[in-house]
Amino acid sequence: MDFNDTPEEAKFREEARAWLKDNVPKASELEGLGYIEQAKLWQKRKYDAGWACITWPKEYGGRGASAIEQVIWNQEEAKHDDLPGGVFSIGQGMAAPTLMTWADDDAKARYLPKLASGEEIWCQLFSEPAGGSDLAALRTRAVKDGDEWVINGQKIWTSGAHYSDYGILVVRTDPTVPKHKGLTYFYLDMKSPGIEIKPIKQISGDANFNEVYFTDVRIPDSQRLGEVGQGWQVSLTTLMNERASIGAGGVNVGFDSVFKLAQKVNIGDRPAIEDDSVRARLADWYCQEAGLRYTSYRTLSALSRGDIPGPENSIGKLVGAPKTQDMASFAIDLLEQSGAIWDEELSAEAGLFQGTYMSIPGLRIAGGTDEIMANIIAERVLGLPQEPRMDKGIPFNEVPTGGSKG
Amino acid sequence: MNFEFSEDQNMLRDQASRFLAENCPPATVRRVLESDDDYDAELWGKVVEMGWTAAVIPEELGGLGLSYLELCVIAEELGRACAPVPFSSSVYLATEALLMAGSQAQKETWLPRLAAGEVIGTFALAEGPGETTAKSLATKAAGGKLSGTKVPVPDAGIANLAVVVAAHDGGDGAALYLVDMAQDGVSVSPVPTFDPTRGHGRLVLDGAAAEPLGKPGEGWALAQKLLDRAAVLFAWEQVGGAQAALEQAREYALGRYAFGRPIASYQAIKHKLATMYVKNTLARSNCYFGAWALNTNAAELPVAAATARVSATQAYYFASKENIQTHGGMGYTWEFDCQFFYRRAKLLSVAIGSERQWQNKLITAVEHSNAA
Incomplete structure (x- = not known):
């Protein structure tokens, strides 16, 4: 056990650090660009220099780096504030691992390098109004017509559908068999005729998600991943990677920000950080953050032996999202009545705590609710039995629905 | 890495x-x-x-x-x-204190016998209810003799050697003292606790011969460093117990049927066990970092030790109480073994300072490392 860099790791870190120092985009380069253009500029620069998706094989645009090197790279990149990004996480973090596992060589060569370079953005079309936690209850239909499939139905909670070039899609190809057996997995061009995208306004006021409607959308059979009826199995590849990547970050209220706030604001006539109840809460959150960090390092040691990400990854999101919610709520309390103010100029930390408070409920649901995550740990890690299911073994079109429409 | x-x-x-x-x-x-x-x-x-x-x-x-x-x-x-x-008394505390601060002669006198099990050591800090601090110490040294009462002292009834924290001779602050338990100035009586699987006693020192361990006046800092090192080892014990409690709860839930199916299939039970698993996993990962910091005597040790200790204390308490809950009425009976973990979890949680003390130490350590 050694938490220090090996000489090779230290050399890699130095190389990454030096390249970042010289190549991180300057504010002047980003000025006037929209956030997608900004993200594409930075991604392409990394790609050209061999610093994009570094664990991918070289032929697909990576550098064949180890999982540990990926962590080192992430640590070094995170030292630079305000780098544009985020729009590629679904494509690179979920679509790409699925393509690598299930696509043929031609498709891999066609799509993976452009995912790595940021030239093409992907989205994920899984959830439906009638199938959220019970994803396999989805109803969007695909019917074979010659060498093509014709898609009709509706997806929901699709991040970035409006700016994506491609999407990964699970649909029902056979409603006469039990639900998990009638699904098939495709990827498709998001500019295909018959796709209509409507943004969903969230309680935070943002609209990061969309409803996506399909009316007679045609997909070539060559864009199928896995066999007809194997869609559930293929989507599990995507979902395990989703849970890993959602758990990995994307939020920034954490121990450091609340600790700093507690040094600045008072409780009574002394700094909040001197109050024992504040210290106890902060200590617990510190323990959770450290525990998640070292758990991910332990997972890495397993990954570097060649293991695939397992259900253990569910911990990151299950612990991280409620912790972030509680910390944002606690920080607002520390601010007392002015904690209610949510304004970039008037709020502490430009409204970080209020913004997180309003956006974090979504993270406890996205990619599997807290409750589903706990079920995954209970069933797949601890080996406990599933609850009895009313739809087990029944053809999908005979399953009771409670009147919800797909 | x-x-x-x-x-x-x-x-x-x-x-x-x-x-x-x-x-x-x-x-x-x-x-x-x-x-x-x-x-x-x-x-x-x-x-x-x-x-x-x-x-x-x-x-x-x-x-x-x-x-x-x-x-x-x-x-x-x-x-x-x-x-x-x-x-824990003999190895994590007494042996460790000698390794950290003993003179060559003290080490040569005691360590071979501790190693061979001829001597059992212990560590005496507490002096009754509430936190014992450098200022509150009522056990005092005068002319090389110790007087005062330490209670509770783990393993007092079987220890041959005690490392005693006391106010030191003619100066400010605390010092550590080595006390040979086989002498007239030392008397021990048993103290009942809620975990009788680990003996505790009252140690009365009445002019007991004592030898300073480490530099007088630096005793409190030394004791804190000793507790940091011991905390990592206690945390590993706690994680081991928490894991065993989870396994016991899991096994019972799989075999116990209610309403025609194993109780392990109900989400109320599954989520309880999943929470145990999550707490245990985070605590174990923090213990990994603690083990590394202890082994390399890293600058991060105070943070690493407190992090491991707080999360292991919480994980063990949670697993031990929810293990009884998962067993239902039988878990509360003397006949079942669930009680072992429930007793030990709480005993260990106050053994070298409560959860609250270690939460406070953790934030203090973070403040120091940020200031450095």
Whole structure:
């Protein structure tokens, strides 16, 4: 056990650090660009220099780096504030691992390098109004017509559908068999005729998600991943990677920000950080953050032996999202009545705590609710039995629905 | 970076696990629970034979010269078995205090005998209800003699050597003292606790001969450093116990049927066990970092120790109480073994400072490392 860099790791870190120092985009380069253009500029620069998706094989645009090197790279990149990004996480973090596992060589060569370079953005079309936690209850239909499939139905909670070039899609190809057996997995061009995208306004006021409607959308059979009826199995590849990547970050209220706030604001006539109840809460959150960090390092040691990400990854999101919610709520309390103010100029930390408070409920649901995550740990890690299911073994079109429409 | 135990260390874990399954089954814990004994002398003798008391003592002082990583592995397995032996007192505290601060003569006098199990050591800090601090110490040294009452002191009834924290001779602050328990100025009476599988006593010092350990006046800082080091080892014991409690709850929930199906299939139970798993996993990962910091004497040790200690204390408490809950009424009976974990979890949580103390120490350590 050694938490220090090996000489090779230290050399890699130095190389990454030096390249970042010289190549991180300057504010002047980003000025006037929209956030997608900004993200594409930075991604392409990394790609050209061999610093994009570094664990991918070289032929697909990576550098064949180890999982540990990926962590080192992430640590070094995170030292630079305000780098544009985020729009590629679904494509690179979920679509790409699925393509690598299930696509043929031609498709891999066609799509993976452009995912790595940021030239093409992907989205994920899984959830439906009638199938959220019970994803396999989805109803969007695909019917074979010659060498093509014709898609009709509706997806929901699709991040970035409006700016994506491609999407990964699970649909029902056979409603006469039990639900998990009638699904098939495709990827498709998001500019295909018959796709209509409507943004969903969230309680935070943002609209990061969309409803996506399909009316007679045609997909070539060559864009199928896995066999007809194997869609559930293929989507599990995507979902395990989703849970890993959602758990990995994307939020920034954490121990450091609340600790700093507690040094600045008072409780009574002394700094909040001197109050024992504040210290106890902060200590617990510190323990959770450290525990998640070292758990991910332990997972890495397993990954570097060649293991695939397992259900253990569910911990990151299950612990991280409620912790972030509680910390944002606690920080607002520390601010007392002015904690209610949510304004970039008037709020502490430009409204970080209020913004997180309003956006974090979504993270406890996205990619599997807290409750589903706990079920995954209970069933797949601890080996406990599933609850009895009313739809087990029944053809999908005979399953009771409670009147919800797909 | 490498976040795993080595192959040799994993082999040691397997060996320790087999040894304790054979020599410390629940019946052994129960025997001590139901007797007036402070420990299981036969098991202790075998633990000594295994060389565990000698693990981190240097070879020239009769030890095995192993690293602290090996000691962490042993601690976890002892915790899992709820072993009724004075290992934490003698090894994590008394031996460690001598290794940290002993003079060459003190080390030569005591360490070979601690290694060989001829001497059982303990650490005496508490002086009754509430937190004992450098200022509150009522046990005082005068002319090389100690007087005062320490209570509760773990393993006081069987210890041959005590490391006592006391106000030092003619100056400010505290000092550590070595006290040979076999002398007229020392008397010990048993103190009942809610975990009779680990003996505790009242230690009355009445002009007891005592030798300073380390520099007088620096005793409090030394004690804190000792507690940081011991905290990592206690945390491994706690994680071992928490894991065993989870396994016991899991096994019972799989076999117990209600309303026609195993209770392990109900989400109320599944989520409870998932929460145990999450808390145990985070605590274990923090213990990995603690083990590394202890073994390398890293600057991060105060943060790492407090992090491991707080999360392990919380994980063990949660797992032990929810294990009883999962068992329902039977979990509350004397006949069932769930009580072992519930008793031990709380005993360990106050053994070297409560959860609240360590939460506070953690934030203090973060403040110091940010200021550095």
